[in-house]
Amino acid sequence: MSEGTRAALHGQLAEGTGPPAGRWRPTPAIRASFALHLFGVCALLLELRWWPWVLGVLAANHLLLSLAVLFPRAAVLGPNLTRLPAAAAARGEVALTFDDGPDPAITPRVLDLLDQYGMRASFFLIAANALAHPELAREIVRRGHQVENHSFHHHATFSLYGYTRLRREVDAAQQALAQLTERAPRFFRAPAGFRNPFLDPVLARRGLRYVSWTRRGFDTVASDPQAVLARLTRGLSAGDILLLHDGSRARTAQGEPVALAVLPLLLDALRAAGLKSVPLAGACQETPN
Secondary structure, three states, rough: OOOOHHHHHHHHOOOOOOOOOOOOOOOHHHHHHHHHHHHHHHHHHOOHHHHHHHHHHHHHHHHHHHHHHHOOOOOOOOEOEEEEEHHHHHHOOOEEEOOOOOOOOOOOHHHHHHHHOOOOEEEOOOOHHHOHHHHHHHOOOOOOOOEEOOOOOOOOOOOOOOOOHHHHHHHHHHHHHEEEEEEEEEEEEEEEHHOOHHHHHHHOOOOOEEEOOOOEOOOOOOHHHHHHHHHHHOOOOOOOOEEEEOOOOEOOOOOOHHHHHHHHHHHHHHHHOOOOEHHHHHHHOOOOO
């Protein structure tokens, strides 16, 4: 990357530019939570003896929001892209997405398979992994795919972070991936798909869209490629967002990475159905930086 490009990207990200920033628009559930908290404060000011009822209502509210964390495809905590837009579906497009890479033992073989079938994908990279394998991150882009934000560290406790720590985690990944690939990511997926109410305002102010999936194969825990394939292809149709992992250590009984065993079968299924995988930005008609 040239010094001029690096400086421009650093300046953009420091100022919150890069992807166009947006205004945070709380979901109905979050607005209702704000209203309940305001009502609780007013109720206590009017009559302090009501505190058990107020605390009970607020506790129930927090419990419901906490339960929403466990449903990755829900939109309770913020907008959530689970399918491609109708225009992309009409074009026969799907989006293959890969999480947790890059991995020097798996990602190059994934790229070769995608080239073989003429398919393009979106790679949600862990920024720490990308910094450890910078040429591999750049190779993803050189092959015509796109790199998106999957956090900097991919900690299992990501969904427990407060606003400030989420902001640091997202921003650090955004800056690292932009500097490596000369394109600021435009989409974000939380580790394991679990997010909390503080994430949506972080993403909105950075112009990042949250993405989950239409279906996933559970290739991080399953060792049977046919079972993973069945989950990904059951009801397969244009507009689907499919999730695999090029950073997973899961293996088949023969010792092969599950994702590599499944991918050619999945690509055959896409081809047979007349479907083509494209990066998310193209499917959503966004212009890459």
